[in-house]
Amino acid sequence: xxxxxxxxxxxxxxxxxxxxxxxxxxxxxxxxxxxxxxxxxxxxxxxxxxxxxxxxxxxxxxxxxxxxxxxxxxxxxxxxxxxxxxxxxxxxxxxxxxxxxxxxxxxxxxxxxxxxxxxxxxxxxxxxxxxxxxxxxxxxxxxxxxxxxxxxxxxxxxxxxxxxxxxxxxxxxxxxxxxxxxxxxxxxxxxxxxxxxxxxxxxxxxxxxxxxxxxxxxxxxxxxxxxxxxxxxxxxxxxxxxxxxxxxxxxxxxxxxxxxxxxxxxxxxxxxxxxxxxxxxxxxxxxxxxxxxxxxxxxxxxxxxxxxxxxxxxxxxxxxxxxxxxxxxxxxxxxxxxxxxxxxxxxxxxxxxxx
Amino acid sequence: xxxxxxxxxxxxxxxxxxxxxxxxxxxxxxxxxxxxxxxxxxxxxxxxxxxxxxxxxxxxxxxxxxxxxxxxxxxxxxxxxxxxxxxxxxxxxxxxxxxxxxxxxxxxxxxxxxxxxxxxxxxxxxxxxxxxxxxxxxxxxxxxxxxxxxxxxxxxxxxxxxxxxxxxxxxxxxxxxxxxxxxxxxxxxxxxxxxxxxxxxxxxxxxxxxxxxxxxxxxxxxxxxxxxxxxxxxxxxxxxxxxxxxxxxxxxxxxxxxxxxxxxxxxxxxxxxxxxxxxxxxxxxxxxxxxxxxxxxxxxxxxxxxxxxxxxxxxxxxxxxxxxxxxxxxxxxxxxxxxx
Ligand code: SF4
Numbered sequence: 001x002x003x004x005x006x007x008x009x010x011x012x013x014x015x016x017x018x019x020x021x022x023x024x025x026x027x028x029x030x031x032x033x034x035x036x037x038x039x040x041x042x043x044x045x046x047x048x049x050x051x052x053x054x055x056x057x058x059x060x061x062x063x064x065x066x067x068x069x070x071x072x073x074x075x076x077x078x079x080x081x082x083x084x085x086x087x088x089x090x091x092x093x094x095x096x097x098x099x100x101x102x103x104x105x106x107x108x109x110x111x112x113x114x115x116x117x118x119x120x121x122x123x124x125x126x127x128x129x130x131x132x133x134x135x136x137x138x139x140x141x142x143x144x145x146x147x148x149x150x151x152x153x154x155x156x157x158x159x160x161x162x163x164x165x166x167x168x169x170x171x172x173x174x175x176x177x178x179x180x181x182x183x184x185x186x187x188x189x190x191x192x193x194x195x196x197x198x199x200x201x202x203x204x205x206x207x208x209x210x211x212x213x214x215x216x217x218x219x220x221x222x223x224x225x226x227x228x229x230x231x232x233x234x235x236x237x238x239x240x241x242x243x244x245x246x247x248x249x250x251x252x253x254x255x256x257x258x259x260x261x262x263x264x265x266x267x268x269x270x271x272x273x274x275x276x277x278x279x280x281x282x283x284x285x286x287x288x289x290x291x292x293x294x295x296x297x298x299x300x301x302x303x304x305x306x307x308x309x310x311x312x313x314x315x316x317x318x319x320x321x322x323x324x325x326x327x328x329x330x331x332x333x334x335x336x337x338x339x340x341x342x343x344x345x346x347x348x349x350x351x352x353x354x355x
Numbered sequence: 356x357x358x359x360x361x362x363x364x365x366x367x368x369x370x371x372x373x374x375x376x377x378x379x380x381x382x383x384x385x386x387x388x389x390x391x392x393x394x395x396x397x398x399x400x401x402x403x404x405x406x407x408x409x410x411x412x413x414x415x416x417x418x419x420x421x422x423x424x425x426x427x428x429x430x431x432x433x434x435x436x437x438x439x440x441x442x443x444x445x446x447x448x449x450x451x452x453x454x455x456x457x458x459x460x461x462x463x464x465x466x467x468x469x470x471x472x473x474x475x476x477x478x479x480x481x482x483x484x485x486x487x488x489x490x491x492x493x494x495x496x497x498x499x500x501x502x503x504x505x506x507x508x509x510x511x512x513x514x515x516x517x518x519x520x521x522x523x524x525x526x527x528x529x530x531x532x533x534x535x536x537x538x539x540x541x542x543x544x545x546x547x548x549x550x551x552x553x554x555x556x557x558x559x560x561x562x563x564x565x566x567x568x569x570x571x572x573x574x575x576x577x578x579x580x581x582x583x584x585x586x587x588x589x590x591x592x593x594x595x596x597x598x599x600x601x602x603x604x605x606x607x608x609x610x611x612x613x614x615x616x617x618x619x620x621x622x623x624x625x626x627x628x629x630x631x632x633x634x635x636x637x638x639x640x641x642x643x644x645x646x647x648x649x650x651x652x653x654x655x656x657x658x659x660x661x662x663x664x665x666x667x668x669x670x671x672x673x674x675x676x677x678x679x680x681x682x683x684x685x686x687x688x689x690x691x692x693x694x695x
Binding site for chain 2: 003004007008011037038039040041042043044212213328329339348349350351352353355
């Protein structure tokens with residue numbers, strides 16, 4: 001999937017289809033950014049074409065209030081389980097890693113199922129801090145449907161990608177020409193949720209895979225739609241994505257969760273962009289169980305341009321703190337923490353992604 | 356295992372117990388024990404080395420801790436010996452002698468120590484280097500994680516090779532496949548449950564480097580240990596204030612190394628090698644050096660991977676397999692496997 005001959009052919013197609021006006025393609029997926037940057041793909045894009053990451057990093061968009069809730073619950077004596085990067089995201093007072101250093105029992109797990117199995121083997125309260133988009137949500141739902149132990153509860157911080165894509169388009173200065181839609185989210189949700197973007201905003205949406213050639217191919221499809229003036233949802237990753245998505249996974253989500261308005265760090269509240277437990281599952285709500293309310297935390301750090309980076313209105317190098325005071329070892333904003341975040345990825349590959 | 360089979364505080368106390376440990380379990384393992392008039396057997400306060408008639412003496416020291424201490428393809432002993440001798444080799448120095456400092460945790464199994472000592476002896480035998488001095492200390496239970504080994508190597512070079520005397524036009528060579536040691540260690544960590552036959556490449560490379568030196572035109576050498584190829588290329592580019600441009604497709608990497616790397620989300624270019632060197636040569640000698648390397652079993656996969664330019668001073672550029680281009684950065688720290 002990284003055949004240089006086919007890549008060169010796609011590069012020629014891209015060059016041929018490139019218009020003479022600026023084209024801003026936005027993707028919402030850390031894996032896309034990692035592939036583009038790691039393989040140096042921006043080299044194949046002619047000047048007017050740029051590709052930016054939007055809110056593609058679940059760690060980065062987790063609001064401060066959710067981190068704060070997790071810290072509070074961990075400090076009340078629960079075993080707090082979450083994905084590794086989450087422990088390093090700054091909250092109002094501290095990170096989960098700092099809470100752990102202070103004696104709280106914070107554990108890094110690879111899946112929701114691992115948290116459930118920890119709960120089955122202890123009498124203590126175990127809390128799973130569930131973050132992620134449509135790809136990880138079914139797994140959280142699955143453990144709650146599979147006779148969960150009573151000492152298990154969940155801080156639900158799962159989010160939905162299509163409402164965030166709509167929110168970006170509603171920003172007056174978005175300049176977005178097209179969306180490169182995320183392959184693995186699309187495996188779950190299929191094509192239908194993207195239909196409003198071509199219909200209501202006239203924006204092409206092409207679902208793309210994660211190999212270098214997949215991405216170049218998807219970009220070529222986008223440019224062809226722009227040239228032909230026929231914006232629509234197009235599947236550039238048919239070997240993995242079915243038009244209807246994964247119905248079983250959709251049902252899991254549907255059974256356990258219902259949509260609700262949530263805050264995205266750096267972006268603000270987006271209608272129906274998050275999930276909360278349905279009434280039948282309320283007993284697994286960790287916030288209720290531990291009496292932790294979601295008071296508002298400070299969502300931005302002074303000087304940090306994460307809000308612009310997360311909305312694809314800036315690239316990491318536009319931020320004066322990038323690589324100076326903000327580094328992965330000493331992150332100022334959440335976009336430097338998550339390995340799927342633009343600032344972190346650009347840092348690791350030298351901060352000048354078009355060579 | 357009885358208490359007799361374990362290291363105790365008495366073994367480090369300098370008395371009869373220690374004497375027995377040294378004589379019965381350590382000294383006899385080494386076939387060569389002297390590099391001059393006073394050698395290891397004298398158990399004197401120091402050892403002597405007969406001075407070479409010409410050239411420069413080169414000295415290097417390194418302390419080794421590794422987890423696990425026994426790993427596929429080697430152990431901490433082989434690593435401690437080869438690591439230091441390889442530091443000499445990439446300075447262009449023929450090794451004359453090695454010293455060995457052992458720090459052991461109380462309770463360390465004697466059988467494990469014997470295995471480790473015999474690995475060190477094996478490396479020294481492979482390239483005919485004597486062990487000439489040593490030291491053993493025992494620390495209390497819990498004060499140390501089992502074992503730490505320090506080795507000092509003394510060598511002689513006709514003209515020591517630095518790691519930075521390179522300029523645009525020069526050619527960059529690696530002496531073999533990249534990432535074997537680091538990936539083998541990651542793969543054998545129990546939490547990943549990875550079944551693989553992958554082995555560390557840990558080996559003394561002086562015999563290989565000696566051939567390359569004989570071919571002439573070598574400007575700089577470095578062994579890509581911690582931080583891997585990425586770190587070493589960045590150090591070289593930074594020190595010489597030049598650009599090193601390498602071609603991903605030309606870098607020899609074994610398939611299992613690639614596979615485990617992509618599984619864990621760790622680039623083979625950022626993990627340690629323990630039996631390889633990066634060699635920068637003058638352009639007109641590159642082919643001769645490559646031929647010399649490939650003629651030796653340790654160098655059969657040697658390859659030209661790139662060149663020195665001046666496009667972005669201090670930076671390393673990677674031409675990616677698919678035809679893209681990006682910076683190859685200094686790795687941040689020890690590679691951490693991907694978590695979600
Ligand atoms: S470089 Fe750091 S401070 Fe700047 S936008 Fe990125 S995360 Fe925020």
